[in-house]
Amino acid sequence: MRPIERLFEREGLPRFALPAALAKSYGGDFGLARPLLYANFVSSADGVVALPGLGESGGVVSGNSEPDRFVMGLLRAVADAVLIGAGTFRAAAGALWHPESAFPAARELFVELREQLGLRPHPLLVVVTASGNIDPAQPALRDCLIVTTAQGEARLRAKVPIGTKLPSDPSIAALDAQRFECRVLLDLLHDRKLQVVLTEGGPSLVGQLLDAGLLDELFITTSPRLFGRRPSDGRKSLVEGVDLGGLPLDLLSVRRHDSHLFLRYALGNA
Ligand SMILES: NC(=O)c1ccc[n+]([C@@H]2O[C@H](COP(=O)([O-])OP(=O)(O)OC[C@H]3O[C@@H](n4cnc5c(N)ncnc54)[C@H](OP(=O)(O)O)[C@@H]3O)[C@@H](O)[C@H]2O)c1
Numbered sequence: 001m002r003p004i005e006r007l008f009e010r011e012g013l014p015r016f017a018l019p020a021a022l023a024k025s026y027g028g029d030f031g032l033a034r035p036l037l038y039a040n041f042v043s044s045a046d047g048v049v050a051l052p053g054l055g056e057s058g059g060v061v062s063g064n065s066e067p068d069r070f071v072m073g074l075l076r077a078v079a080d081a082v083l084i085g086a087g088t089f090r091a092a093a094g095a096l097w098h099p100e101s102a103f104p105a106a107r108e109l110f111v112e113l114r115e116q117l118g119l120r121p122h123p124l125l126v127v128v129t130a131s132g133n134i135d136p137a138q139p140a141l142r143d144c145l146i147v148t149t150a151q152g153e154a155r156l157r158a159k160v161p162i163g164t165k166l167p168s169d170p171s172i173a174a175l176d177a178q179r180f181e182c183r184v185l186l187d188l189l190h191d192r193k194l195q196v197v198l199t200e201g202g203p204s205l206v207g208q209l210l211d212a213g214l215l216d217e218l219f220i221t222t223s224p225r226l227f228g229r230r231p232s233d234g235r236k237s238l239v240e241g242v243d244l245g246g247l248p249l250d251l252l253s254v255r256r257h258d259s260h261l262f263l264r265y266a267l268g269n270a
């Protein structure tokens with residue numbers, strides 16, 4: 001992959017001293033504060049991030065962009081945990097949310113970076129589901145924390161086919177509410193020493209995190225594509241289900257690869 005080009009970067013951002021080949025591809029060094037909750041999305045130029053019925057939307061929206069997959073891998077590679085909503089989980093059967101599943105060519109560099117940062121081999125996948133309506137046979141659940149409700153846990157256990165095992169009990173946390181507050185969710189992750197948390201959405205979950213003032217940084221790839229929308233077609237923009245009233249963002253960096261733009265913003269609460 002040709003390196004991503006850095007067009008602008010705020011001075012004084014944290015630095016990890018990335019392995020040289022990663023820094024070259026990313027167009028410079030990269031780092032994150034600790035603790036941090038950060039989101040990564042790819043959006044079309046007209047603001048579409050989710051296209052129902054097409055499986056995992058990100059690849060379609062990005063046009064299977066190699067640099068987008070590289071950035072996705074890098075952002076996963078520095079995370080303690082990757083947090084997703086059940087809608088995103090259900091749309092991506094077979095996915096693992098590992099750094100190298102996004103960008104296999106950098107597998108060894110991602111391993112080196114995680115060792116350097118003292119992180120577990122892979123970020124822990126955290127799936128939130130009120131309903132418990134997720135497929136317990138998905139391979140991603142082998143190393144996963146499912147945060148659900150008592151009802152969701154019961155439904156999940158009832159769905160386990162004979163002969164298959166659910167993840168061990170400590171990997172399911174049942175919260176005492178129909179739909180839990182994001183603050184409670186984040187406290188639970190912090191209690192489990194998951195401090196640097198990447199959320200890959202989707203729009204419904206990230207909307208709640210933004211609405212609760214919990215998101216610190218937002219990475220958006222703007223893909224040079226237009227999708228359009230029709231009323232009730234189910235297509236979603238970055239944030240769904242909340243009114244954020246013009247929440248301001250603070251630009252931290254801009255990168256470019258051909259016509260793809262890689263934007264990094266801080267939220268006011270950062
Ligand atoms: N372009 C991109 O970068 C990108 C990134 C991520 C996702 N996507 C796309 O976005 C779509 C999915 O997004 P989405 O907005 O429909 O769904 P989502 O945010 O991924 O997940 C929503 C689900 O998460 C659970 N949930 C969320 N908040 C909860 C709470 N407070 N308490 C309990 N459970 C909670 C619920 O699961 P239950 O229904 O099980 O109760 C809810 O239905 C997919 O098409 C995906 O491919 C695109």
